[in-house]
Amino acid sequence: xxxxxxxxxxxxxxxxxxxxxxxxxxxxxxxxxxxxxxxxxxxxxxxxxxxxxxxxxxxxxxxxxxxxxxxxxxxxxxxxxxxxxxxxxxxxxxxxxxxxxxxxxxxxxxxxxxxxxxxxxxxxxxxxxxxxxxxxxxxxxxxxxxxxxxxxxxxxxxxxxxxxxxxxxxxxxxxxxxxxxxxxxxxxxxxxxxxxxxxxxxxxxxxxxxxxxxxxxxxxxxxxxxxxxxxxxxxxxxxxxxxxxxxxxxxxxxxxxxxxxxxxxxxxxxxxxxxxxxxxxxxxxxxxxxxxxxxxxxxxxxxxxxxxxxxxxxxxxxxxxxxxxxxxxxxxxxxxxxxxxxxxxxxxxxxxxxxxxxxxxxxxxxxxxxxxxxxxxxxxxxxxxxxxxxxxxxxxxxxxxxxxxxxxxxxxxxxxxxxxxxxxxxxxxxxxxxxxxxxxxxxxxxxxxx
Amino acid sequence: xxxxxxxxxxxxxxxxxxxxxxxxxxxxxxxxxxxxxxxxxxxxxxxxxxxxxxxxxxxxxxxxxxxxxxxxxxxxxxxxxxxxxxxxxxxxxxxxxxxxxxxxxxxxxxxxxxxxxxxxxxxxxxxxxxxxxxxxxxxxxxxxxxxxxxxxxxxxxxxxxxxxxxxxxxxxxxxxxxxxxxxxxxxxxxxxxxxxxxxxxxxxxxxxxxxxxxxxxxxxxxxxxxxxxxxxxxxxxxxxxxxxxxxxxxxxxxxxxxxxxxxxxxxxxxxxxxxxxxxxxxxxxxxxxxxxxxxxxxxxxxxxxxxxxxxxxxxxxxxxxxxxxxxxxxxx
Numbered sequence: 129x130x131x132x133x134x135x136x137x138x139x140x141x142x143x144x145x146x147x148x149x150x151x152x153x154x155x156x157x158x159x160x161x162x163x164x165x166x167x168x169x170x171x172x173x174x175x176x177x178x179x180x181x182x183x184x185x186x187x188x189x190x191x192x193x194x195x196x197x198x199x200x201x202x203x204x205x206x207x208x209x210x211x212x213x214x215x216x217x218x219x220x221x222x223x224x225x226x227x228x229x230x231x232x233x234x235x236x237x238x239x240x241x242x243x244x245x246x247x248x249x250x251x252x253x254x255x256x257x258x259x260x261x262x263x264x265x266x267x268x269x270x271x272x273x274x275x276x277x278x279x280x281x282x283x284x285x286x287x288x289x290x291x292x293x294x295x296x297x298x299x300x301x302x303x304x305x306x307x308x309x310x311x312x313x314x315x316x317x318x319x320x321x322x323x324x325x326x327x328x329x330x331x332x333x334x335x336x337x338x339x340x341x342x343x344x345x346x347x348x349x350x351x352x353x354x355x356x357x358x359x360x361x362x363x364x365x366x367x368x369x370x371x372x373x374x375x376x377x378x379x380x381x382x383x384x385x386x387x388x389x390x391x392x393x394x395x396x397x398x399x400x401x402x403x404x405x406x407x408x409x410x411x412x413x414x415x416x417x418x419x420x421x422x423x424x425x426x427x428x429x430x431x432x433x434x435x436x437x438x439x440x441x442x443x444x445x446x447x448x449x450x451x452x453x454x455x456x457x458x459x460x461x462x463x464x465x466x467x468x469x470x471x472x473x474x475x476x477x478x479x480x481x482x483x484x485x486x487x488x489x490x491x492x493x494x495x496x497x498x499x500x501x502x503x504x505x506x507x508x509x510x511x512x513x514x515x516x517x518x519x520x521x522x523x524x525x526x527x528x529x530x531x532x533x534x535x536x537x538x539x540x541x542x543x544x545x546x547x548x549x550x551x552x553x554x555x556x557x558x559x560x561x562x563x564x565x566x567x568x569x570x571x572x573x574x575x576x577x578x
Numbered sequence: 579x580x581x582x583x584x585x586x587x588x589x590x591x592x593x594x595x596x597x598x599x600x601x602x603x604x605x606x607x608x609x610x611x612x613x614x615x616x617x618x619x620x621x622x623x624x625x626x627x628x629x630x631x632x633x634x635x636x637x638x639x640x641x642x643x644x645x646x647x648x649x650x651x652x653x654x655x656x657x658x659x660x661x662x663x664x665x666x667x668x669x670x671x672x673x674x675x676x677x678x679x680x681x682x683x684x685x686x687x688x689x690x691x692x693x694x695x696x697x698x699x700x701x702x703x704x705x706x707x708x709x710x711x712x713x714x715x716x717x718x719x720x721x722x723x724x725x726x727x728x729x730x731x732x733x734x735x736x737x738x739x740x741x742x743x744x745x746x747x748x749x750x751x752x753x754x755x756x757x758x759x760x761x762x763x764x765x766x767x768x769x770x771x772x773x774x775x776x777x778x779x780x781x782x783x784x785x786x787x788x789x790x791x792x793x794x795x796x797x798x799x800x801x802x803x804x805x806x807x808x809x810x811x812x813x814x815x816x817x818x819x820x821x822x823x824x825x826x827x828x829x830x831x832x833x834x835x836x837x838x839x840x841x842x843x844x845x846x847x848x849x850x851x852x853x854x855x856x857x858x859x860x861x862x863x864x865x866x867x868x869x870x871x872x873x874x875x876x877x878x879x880x881x882x883x884x885x886x887x888x889x890x891x892x893x894x895x896x897x898x899x900x901x902x903x904x905x906x907x908x909x910x
Contacts, residue, residue, distance in 0.1 A: 196686065199682055199685065199686065200682045200683065200686050202635065202682075203635065203678050203679060203681065203682030204678070204679050204682065206635055206638060206639075206678060207638075207674050207675045207677070207678035207679055208675060209642075210638070210641065210642055210671065210674055210675075211671045211672075211674070211675060213642055213645045213646055214645065214660070214667050214668070214670075214671045215671075216649070216660075217645075217649060217656055217657065217659070217660025217661070217667075218660045218661065218663070218664035218667050218668065219664075221656075221657035221658065221660055221661035221727055222657070222727075224649050224653060224656055224657050224660065225653055225654060225656070225657030225658075225727075226653070227653070228649035228650060228653030228656055228657070228873065229649075229650055229651070229653045229873025229874050229877040229878075230874070230877070232646070232647075232649060232650025232651070232653075232873065232877055232881060233650070233877065233880055233881060233884065235646040235649075235650060236646060236647065236650055236881045236884050236885065236888075237884055237888075238646070239639070239642060239643045239646055239647070239888075240884070240888035240891065240892060242639055242642060243636065243639045243643070243888075243892055243895070244891060244892070244895055246635040246636040246638070246639050247636045247895045247896060247898075247899045248895065248899075249635065250631075250632040250633055250635055250636055250899055250903075251632065251898070251899055251902055253632070254631060254632035254903065255632070255902050255903070258902055258903075258905075259902070270895075295874075302874075303874070304874070304876075305873070305874035305876050305877050306876060307874075307876060307877045307880045307881075308880065533660075533661045533664060533727070534661070534727060534728060535661060535662070535664065535727075535730065535732050536732075537664075537665070537732065538664075541664065541665075541668050544668065544672065545668070545672070548672050548675060548676070552675060552676075552679055555679065555680075555683055555696075556679070556683075559683045559686050559687065562686070562687065562688075563686055566688070
């Protein structure tokens with residue numbers, strides 16, 4: 129069927145907003161949990177392996193404690209991810225009809241990755257007493273590899289929405305699909321690397337912040353120190369790497385999605401020697417009250433202080449993304465990113481000087497906040513990617529309003545979904561808090577079914 | 579066989595495996611619901627949790643496999659399917675969330691009131707979800723999902739005699755599969771009394787669901803004539819296989835051959851699904867046949883390669899999973 133036929137079936141504006149909110153909400157919810165699915169197995173398997181190789185029971189306790197939280201988080205992640213595959217079709221049939229096959233390949237690959245993850249997670253979580261220890265630790269490795277692979281495959285599909293390739297449009301019909309070209313598009317390398325590192329940072333800082341609470345309350349035993357240091361160190365080492373990758377991603381935008389970059393910077397007009405804007409509000413087509421750093425944007429985007437940076441004026445007003453949302457989300461992401469780098473540097477300095485955590489309680493207080501902050505940065509970054517692409521669902525090819533389900537009633541669906549997610553959120557937080565409060569699991573205490 | 583036909587066959591295998599493996603997990607939730615009070619029902623609930631805990635996530639992935647393969651291989655059919663059936667799809671999705679999350683939450687909870695609360699959510703959604711999934715199948719089977727999105731009836735497509743019948747049969751089939759599956763697990767755990775209980779439940783649900791399945795075409799004949807014509811025509815050998823496997827299962831249950839009955843019970847349910855497929859082929863949706871619904875040939879062949887290579891990883895992994903947990907526990 130041609131694209132124009134799908135356009136003719138557009139829904140009401142209210143249903144479009146409801147569909148967008150529902151997608152944003154369920155994806156934004158899943159993405160945080162999914163980060164733990166990507167980041168936790170590596171840390172837990174590392175702890176189990178250290179326990180085996182050193183014979184130190186503290187590592188074993190740590191691995192089993194994390195395994196319990198993983199059981200909960202994986203279940204919630206799997207089911208909240210399933211909803212997304214339903215929603216792709218029930219909210220956006222105008223995308224999936226013409227382009228379902230174009231983006232199908234990464235989902236087929238992701239299916240296998242998720243299968244391997246679920247199978248070996250089942251084994252790793254429940255066969256602690258059924259397999260010899262050295263085999264058991266090995267069954268955790270596929271969980272780690274498949275988790276990272278899953279994230280990679282899913283993000284390639286999103287990268288395609290930013291840089292659609294691998295098909296031809298003839299009279300509005302999608303023909304001549306080249307699935308590998310669609311999957312490995314120019315947005316794929318920066319976007320996948322940025323997301324996978326973000327996942328490890330969210331998981332690392334998130335896990336560390338739980339132990340930071342315990343340390344602040346005076347539980348300075350080896351379990352709490354290890355539980356804090358291992359995930360925090362991994363996340364803190366990745367934080368500066370993420371700054372470099374973020375710069376790479378911004379360079380990609382300058383070349384391939386200049387309109388998104390213009391929205392990020394609130395740059396109204398195409399400018400040579402453009403300045404970098406911090407803060408400010410976009411009103412009446414201008415960014416006001418921002419702190420401007422002369423020529424810095426041209427320098428960052430093109431490695432030339434006098435380079436021309438395209439402004440919002442490159443597109444007609446109805447095809448521009450909402451500037452304030454994108455601009456401020458970007459500021460929040462970058463601001464938190466640098467704060468996390470600074471926090472890591474604080475620990476590194478203290479460790480270098482005296483092989484210990486910083487003595488100030490302010491360090492631990494900041495570390496408690498680092499977990500939620502990393503999750504906020506993740507959400508903000510995702511808003512930059514997704515809202516910055518609007519009003520397109522497939523950049524330059526298909527408008528979001530032309531992809532939405534034309535049937536009425538999406539508002540009622542949204543309200544139902546919001547209610548269920550509210551209950552799910554409360555229950556997840558309550559269960560995880562109880563698990564954390566219950567404290568470490570002794571090695572002799574079995575973590576499998578009974 | 580064209581690439582599209584091959585992918586349709588793989589899709590149907592995936593659907594069958596989800597119906598059997600995921601279905602048994604859903605059915606276990608139903609028996610959890612009917613297990614009785616917290617004290618009396620504890621052994622039964624413990625067995626259920628023990629049996630499905632390690633495997634339910636892997637069993638659940640078959641659904642995601644089917645959905646993503648559907649839109650990849652047959653995008654033109656997937657779009658009106660999902661758009662028209664968004665109400666039961668949303669309800670099934672919410673049931674899946676409630677079920678998976680509540681199961682994990684119950685396992686992680688120690689207080690009785692929390693176990694009860696999450697247990698109720700797990701068990702209730704285990705019954706509701708297969709009903710909606712069955713109603714969705716009934717909507718497609720009775721030709722109520724038109725090929726154009728705008729023509730779809732968002733309520734009547736799934737709220738009609740055929741869909742409701744198939745939905746109820748789905749709940750019953752899940753209960754039957756679970757009871758059969760749990761017989762052998764209970765015996766292996768050395769719990770003969772529980773095994774006897776599940777044997778009785780399997781016999782009762784087997785008879786009820788079997789009679790209902792055979793009688794269903796009479797109910798839906800006026801509603802979905804093409805489906806019934808297909809089932810009693812081209813698909814008749816498959817339908818008869820289902821009946822024979824069902825009768826054999828009852829005999830094996832009476833003889834307490836719990837491992838063998840898993841095979842025949844699975845065959846009885848699988849044959850219903852394949853009978854539906856054979857009755858409807860080559861129509862995916864009314865007026866939309868397999869070649870017309872299929873995606874781009876380059877994608878189909880790439881996906882076939884991926885599935886072939888992926889199976890080399892997947893099959894040994896699945897065998898490992900099921901053997902680890904079907905063996906007797908190794909001594910520590």
